[in-house]
Amino acid sequence: MMPFLIRNIPIDPPLILSPMAGVTDYTFRRLIKRRGGVGLVVSEFISVEGLTRGNPKSKRQMRFDEEERPYAVQIFGGRPERMALGAEMAEEVGADILDVNCGCPAPKVVKNGGGSGLLRDPKLLETILKEIKKTITIPLTLKLRTGYSDASINVVDVAKMAEQCGVEHIQVHGRTREQGYKGLANWDLIRQVKEAVSIPVSGNGDITTIEYGMNKWRETGVDGILIGRGAMQNPWIFRQFADVLAGREPYQPDLAEKKDVLLEFFSMCREEMPEIVSLGKMKQLAGQFTKGLVGGAQFRQTLYHSHSAEEILDNITTYFETLESRSTFGDGFVEADADLVLDSCDAAMPDNLPYGKTSASIAA
Numbered sequence: 001m002m003p004f005l006i007r008n009i010p011i012d013p014p015l016i017l018s019p020m021a022g023v024t025d026y027t028f029r030r031l032i033k034r035r036g037g038v039g040l041v042v043s044e045f046i047s048v049e050g051l052t053r054g055n056p057k058s059k060r061q062m063r064f065d066e067e068e069r070p071y072a073v074q075i076f077g078g079r080p081e082r083m084a085l086g087a088e089m090a091e092e093v094g095a096d097i098l099d100v101n102c103g104c105p106a107p108k109v110v111k112n113g114g115g116s117g118l119l120r121d122p123k124l125l126e127t128i129l130k131e132i133k134k135t136i137t138i139p140l141t142l143k144l145r146t147g148y149s150d151a152s153i154n155v156v157d158v159a160k161m162a163e164q165c166g167v168e169h170i171q172v173h174g175r176t177r178e179q180g181y182k183g184l185a186n187w188d189l190i191r192q193v194k195e196a197v198s199i200p201v202s203g204n205g206d207i208t209t210i211e212y213g214m215n216k217w218r219e220t221g222v223d224g225i226l227i228g229r230g231a232m233q234n235p236w237i238f239r240q241f242a243d244v245l246a247g248r249e250p251y252q253p254d255l256a257e258k259k260d261v262l263l264e265f266f267s268m269c270r271e272e273m274p275e276i277v278s279l280g281k282m283k284q285l286a287g288q289f290t291k292g293l294v295g296g297a298q299f300r301q302t303l304y305h306s307h308s309a310e311e312i313l314d315n316i317t318t319y320f321e322t323l324e325s326r327s328t329f330g331d332g333f334v335e336a337d338a339d340l341v342l343d344s345c346d347a348a349m350p351d352n353l354p355y356g357k358t359s360a361s362i363a364a
């Protein structure tokens with residue numbers, strides 16, 4: 001696996017932080033980028049209806065820092081003229097790449113023709129892509145699911161059409177809309193897309209270990225790999241992957257570094273957002289981050305029941321100090337992850353969960 005180019009932008013290493021609404025905001029992207037090994041970061045999906053009507057939340061979602069480059073803004077919507085306007089705004093704020101969301105399964109998004117709804121209407125998608133191409137000069141990329149349902153898998157045809165429209169990178173999450181996040185991603189369909197087009201193709205779905213990622217890359221020959229949920233469980237996953245690609249031993253953070261990354265995240269959140277939102281964000285990350293750690297479930301309970309920054313900080317310190325001195329915490333179990341579902345772009349939709357909350361924190 002080698003670095004690849006999106007037009008003249010090197011994606012080096014060829015590893016991408018997959019966009020996640022309610023997660024991959026300005027704070028989280030920088031946290032992950034600083035761990036190393038990330039070749040491209042993407043914003044949360046941003047509503048063009050919000051953007052073009054001056055919704056301050058949508059505008060704020062485009063914000064980024066120089067340290068994040070190369071940086072892609074992802075937009076969603078179902079109306080060509082609005083999509084073109086939204087794309088223009090992303091170019092104006094200085095994004096390096098404009099990405100169109102063609103995968104979000106959330107009913108509110110699909111109902112309005114956007115997200116994976118576009119897979120049901122490739123003609124509309126074609127119009128959208130052509131309109132956007134007329135308005136922007138930065139590269140246009142597309143993130144797709146494999147089809148709307150098992151009965152209508154069309155990712156190969158859609159990718160070919162997109163290439164004709166001037167799209168310069170295709171990213172495929174190997175599930176259908178109907179599938180949601182169930183089952184496993186179908187990497188064979190991702191391979192078929194790679195073989196069908198001559199622009200770069202990146203694959204996505206279920207990569208939480210380097211071994212799995214390397215296997216999928218070997219099986220499909222994709223140019224790049226996107227990792228979403230795996231980055232919350234292991235913020236060093238990109239660095240470790242890049243190490244293996246370069247023939248090095250994968251980096252292993254020690255307990256002190258694991259503690260520090262949570263503290264760094266919390267301090268970044270507190271600079272950016274109201275305290276209550278920071279607490280929610282912290283619970284969200286800690287919930288995923290402690291998957292598979294000894295006593296992780298009990299640690300999470302202490303966090304979920306923390307009501308102030310001081311309590312959270314104390315609980316983090318206690319957890320890691322106990323682990324370090326006694327190599328265990330609480331009941332000492334590494335529990336099953338049943339309470340840790342984090343699987344939708346719904347979470348960030350207005351009127352749904354409060355900003356920053358996920359089913360993981362709600363469940364607590």
Ligand SMILES: Cc1cc2nc3c(=O)[nH]c(=O)nc-3n(C[C@H](O)[C@H](O)[C@H](O)COP(=O)(O)O)c2cc1C
Nearest residue numbers: 018019020021045173205206227228229343344345
């Ligand atoms: C909470 C959450 C929010 C997501 N939001 C987006 C989004 O805004 N745009 C997008 O293209 N995909 C979104 N996705 C899909 C991910 O980018 C990715 O395709 C999917 O999670 C599969 O990759 P993974 O197994 O590495 O997580 C989201 C996924 C999750 C879990």
